[in-house]
Amino acid sequence: MATILVDSRRQIDAIDPNIYGNFIEHLRRCIYGGIYEEGSPLSDERGFRRDVLAAIKSLKVPNIRWPGGNFVSAYHWMDGIGPKDERPRKMELAWNTVESNRFGTDEFIQFCREVGTEPYICVNMGNGTMDEAQHWVEYCNGVEDTYYANLRRKNGHDEPYRVKYWALGNEVSGHWKIGHKPAEEYAALAYEYAKVMKLVDKNIELAACGSFEQNASDMKWNQVVVEKLADIADYLAIHMYVGDWYGSYYEYMAASEHIEKFIRSARGIIDVGVYYSEEGKKLKIAFDEWNVMYSHDSENPRHERYTLQDALAVGMFLNAFVRHADAIKLANMAQLVNVIAPIHTNTEELFLQTIFWPLQLHTLENGTIALNAHWESDCFETEQHGKVPYLDASTSYQPDLGRISVNLINRHRTDALPVTIENQHGNLKNNGLLFEITGADPIVMNDFGEENVKLVKRELEVPSNPFTVTLPPHSISMVQIYLG
Structure with a gap:
């Protein structure tokens, strides 16, 4: 037996629709062979899979993060613009493959416009440069008669893309990452990136790279980042994955406690960060990578299949986002198609994974104000x-x-x-x-x-x-x- 008490007066905050966002990365068949499959009879003249577009539209995804993920730490956006047949094929170091660059910035924006979502771009703070990030904002959002804005126009896109959401690198705290940096070095560099990016477009919102592991070292990383970037960033980006790590149904179902503890820890660090802000500014949370891993081992022939208990874990994440609606204002399930994803395709058709349904339910049917029940x-x-x-x-x-x-x-x-x-x-x-x-x-x-x-x-x-x-x-x- 259980009871729940509800009261429309006990309001937490408005639920930002952006908590129902998603994520696509150049990883296995997420983009190539997923949303983008040139030459397929299922694709339109642009290379987008029509059936995948329809499935994504039925989710009403409010924002999509791109291009990574680990991939972004060695990605140079200039490789992915201009005539497709002239773009360089390059070694892709994050996932040890070859990147064709046939899906780049313009294709991403075109895809976002087609499915009715806001683009959220992560810049390369691995082996990238500050100039590269600045120029990317100018290419996307520039309105003046300047080189990179004109380069966008030359590529057939007269109007600025007005990309609002940008992330300052991805999981830079990971020692195996390309361009890994200690927290102090990252925070100092991210501050300079943020300055030039906001000088190009003062209206953009920036997510500072926070923790992706739930341990003391990553909590210290968050403290440093919040202290140094509170006045210039808008979000602290955190990541978390859960799974049936112990081979026990009930241990898995207790993942909600782990999720809750992580969110409360991030909130506490952000609360303290107010004292380091000259303006008393409080960062919001961008939970911009989250999901569950498959609850059976990789030797299973149906490895890339989610179970019902995985869907319950997704529901627990979503419940936590609603309960913390006053702090979490952006979130991105990782990823959208084929790779730990709610939508799975082959060359002929697709099906909707178990985890598709709680995401769609919350997105379409939740109210606009979170209540404290x-x-x-x-x-x-x-x-x-x-x-x-x-x-x-x-x-x-x-x-x-x-x-x-x-x-x-x-x-x-x-x-x-x-x-x-x-x-x-x-x-x-x-x-x-x-x-x-x-x-x-x-x-x-x-x-x-x-x-x-x-x-x-x-x-x-x-x-x-x-x-x-x-x-x-x-x-x-x-x-x-x-x-x-």
Whole structure:
């Protein structure tokens, strides 16, 4: 048994739609053979896969991060503009392959415009230069009669792209990264990058490179970056991946505690950073890489398939973003197509992975204001996190519709969970909606021609206040109720 108390007056903050963003990198079949497949009968005249475009549009992705990821630390954007057949093929050092450069800045912007999303570009702070970053902003956003703005015009794009979101490098703290730097060196250099980039366009927003590991060293990295960049950056970018590392369903389902701890740590560092800002400025969080890894080993012939329990973990990330809506204003699932992705293709078709459905549900159906709800449930025991509630939850409010959306995850492996929902302010209408994502077993997967996990929507009777809904085992649900 579980209970959750909701109240439209207990508002956390507006939910920024950008928390539902995504990410594409030049990695295996994410771009080439994923969204971009020249010569395929499934592609349009530009090389974009029509079926992939349609799937992405159904997600209503608000922003897409590009070109990396690890890839960006050796990427030189000038290689990817101009006539495609004249672009250089180069060794790609991050993933040990060859980069054709046939998909570059102009193709990325064209792709973003086609799917209705904002571009979010990460600059090369590995083996790149400050001039290179400055010139990239000018190429994309320049309006004057200048060399790089004119180069964009020469390439057939008269109007500026007005790219708003930019990241100052990717995971530079990693010692194996191309151009790895200690925190102090990175922060000093990032400050100079930020200066010239904002001199080109004062309206851009910048994400400083934060931690991608959850340990003391990376927390120290975050402290240095926040202290040095609080007045010039707009976001602290953090990364996190979870998975079934212990081969235990319930240890995996306790990943929410790990996610929560990481977010609270970043928030604490940002709060202290206010004292280092001359303007008292507080950075926002850009959780611009997050996802779950496949919950079975790479020897499995269906390795690149997500399970239902992976979808539950994605739901836990999304619930955390809503609960921390006052701090997290940008987030990007990694990645969009084929590589740890919600959309998976072959040369003939695609299918939607289990993790597609919670992302689409939150993006399309959550309200615009996060609410501070209180919930209780029975718990399961874990070695890593002690007692963890079976119920994970978040709530949101849509004022113009008088609608409260209650996001619920039942993490019990075998048992249904009755949840009593009590609205504590105002009357409820006697009808609502229920969305469910579930399946026969936590490790069930989708595949080509096999849709074992999908989103189901149905009418919901609300006979009283409070009322009870019963959640299937290992399931994600959203209950929508209306004030009236």
